Amino acid sequence: KNEVEQSPQNLTAQEGEFITINCSYSVGISALHWLQQHPGGGIVSLFMLSSGKKKHGRLIATINIQEKHSSLHITASHPRDSAVYICAVPPDRGSRLTFGEGTQLTVNP
Amino acid sequence: DTAVSQTPKYLVTQMGNDKSIKCEQNLGHDTMYWYKQDSKKFLKIMFSYNNKELIINETVPNRFSPKSPDKAHLNLHINSLELGDSAVYFCASSQLADTQYFGPGTRLTVL
Numbered sequence: 001k002n003e004v005e006q007s008p009q010n011l012t013a014q015e016g017e018f019i020t021i022n023c024s025y026s027v028g029i030s031a032l033h034w035l036q037q038h039p040g041g042g043i044v045s046l047f048m049l050s051s052g053k054k055k056h057g058r059l060i061a062t063i064n065i066q067e068k069h070s071s072l073h074i075t076a077s078h079p080r081d082s083a084v085y086i087c088a089v090p091p092d093r094g095s096r097l098t099f100g101e102g103t104q105l106t107v108n109p
Numbered sequence: 110d111t112a113v114s115q116t117p118k119y120l121v122t123q124m125g126n127d128k129s130i131k132c133e134q135n136l137g138h139d140t141m142y143w144y145k146q147d148s149k150k151f152l153k154i155m156f157s158y159n160n161k162e163l164i165i166n167e168t169v170p171n172r173f174s175p176k177s178p179d180k181a182h183l184n185l186h187i188n189s190l191e192l193g194d195s196a197v198y199f200c201a202s203s204q205l206a207d208t209q210y211f212g213p214g215t216r217l218t219v220l
Contacts, residue, residue: 030206037150043199043211084150095140095206096157096164102150 003027006087006100013107019074021103023087030090032070033097034061037084046072046085077107112136115200115212122190123220130185130215132200139204141183143175146197146214155198158183159205187217195219 005024013019023032031050037043047054047061049070054061058077063070074081084104088097113134122128134141140159146152156175157164163175172188187194200212 033209035211041197041214041216043201043214045208045210048208086152088152090206095159095203095209096142096154096166097144097152097209098154099152102152 002101003091003098004087004089004100006085006103008103009101010104011106013077013105015078015107015109017077017107019077019081019105019107021072021085021087021105023070023072023100025068025070025087025089027089027091027098029065032063033088034070034072035086035088035099037086037102039083043086074105077105079107079109082106113200113202113210113212115198115215117215118213119216119218121218121220124190124192126190127186127188128190128217129187130198130200130217132183132185132212134181134200134202134210136202136210137204138202138210139180140202141177142201142203142209143183143185144199144201146199148196152199155185156183190217190219192219 007022033048034046058075060073084102086102087100091098116131142157143155155169174186176184197214197216199214201209203209
């Protein structure tokens, strides 16, 4: 069993819909990362959070450390949001990351 | 200016060859990483290198060797390439455990 589990694996939405991607982890962590991998392959860090909630534009990330769970929300989704969203945690006190398998999001116009 | 750069972007080679992938970051970060993304798009840490301390993932074959000439560079050398080494390799950097910045990836194809 992977230390980081994401759901759903695939998600198709219509433009404008509210999107939620979930991440559960089994290790104690100092922070959790949300990454976005574009269709062209590039990876961008969206958020790093250790408690509460962070917001950037239409993206919101929340984390519950006690429940070992995080969610990534996208409001008013747009076709350009189509990408793979990856949750990652540092499995030990170092900085290297362990990744979830990713959620493939497709937003149709 | 590109923050984390990798060369080459594509690498096609024969089984048994030795090849290197170069990574450079201009962010002044102390820590650099190599990750492998397999055909199922799953990312996995290979190495992290922080101020001359190398942390190795024990599942990585010793045919893979990272080399860091200085803090801004972490190159990946691969000996005796095998078909299973075909993947996309990503370099990344961070300041300690802060946000990681990824390179564009190198797609390695072993024939």
